Amino acid sequence: MPPRARPLSPDDRLDQLVDVTLLLLREHGRAVTTKQIAEAAGVAEGTIFRVVDTKEELVDRAISRAFTPGAVVERLEEIDPTKPLRQRLVLMTSILQQRYRATFDLMRKVGLVKPPVHDSPEAELWRARLAELMVRVVGRDAERLTVPPQEFCHRLRLLAFAGAHPHISDGHYLEAEAVVDTVLGGLLAPFARSETVAITQDAACS
Structure with missing residues (x-):
């Protein structure tokens, strides 16, 4: 298991999760799971839902970032x-x-x-x-x-x-x-x- 990520503010954590999600989308597409995202980010899966309501919201943010x-x-x-x-x-x-x-x-x-x-x-x-x-x-x-x-x-x-x-x-x-x-x-x-x-x-x- 990867080491746990250091504590971040909600905005910084969201920023980190969006970056991680974008990398995983390039590999897995929309089939990527919140478990995979959490493991890659070094956080508990529940941490994701402290900054977004759904996986789809995180995916949409990641896709939007890809076009910036x-x-x-x-x-x-x-x-x-x-x-x-x-x-x-x-x-x-x-x-x-x-x-x-x-x-x-x-x-x-x-x-x-x-x-x-x-x-x-x-x-x-x-x-x-x-x-x-x-x-x-x-x-x-x-x-x-x-x-x-x-x-x-x-x-x-x-x-x-x-x-x-x-x-x-x-x-x-x-x-x-x-x-x-x-x-x-x-x-x-x-x-x-x-x-x-x-x-x-x-x-x-x-």
Whole structure:
């Protein structure tokens, strides 16, 4: 039997139990039991029901936490702005895709067909912070782009999401390096790109 957890305030205990429940949901899905949660948290099973009324309430809180990008934000904040642009973008994309894949796996485990609605002011703040940090990763290299950095990051995130989704990608995942190279350089060879520019200019003049 694991050692008993140290005493915590009700709010801190709930926070701990939500984290433990989320880890167990990734392994067992909704079949996880309060006994398993209690053992993993190092508490008596009755302790759970001092902070929540039902197991379902704890499960719902854990699932909601999984869609809060706190850990992603922290990791993006740690990206070294002095590294080359491509290296920064690959790291950022890797962080995003790890998050997406973990989310898709959790949704499959718990039987979710779509993410829960997050329209609270707190959720809006998280989304704004995430968008801000992505632009910050681009940094001064934004002047090298043909679109505003916000649009660049939007396209990068869309491709990262699609490349990490098991159904959208048909199981052929698009890794971070491929996502970044596609967004940075496109897929046309240099000579073909020049021809396309010329055709576009001719069409505009006609």
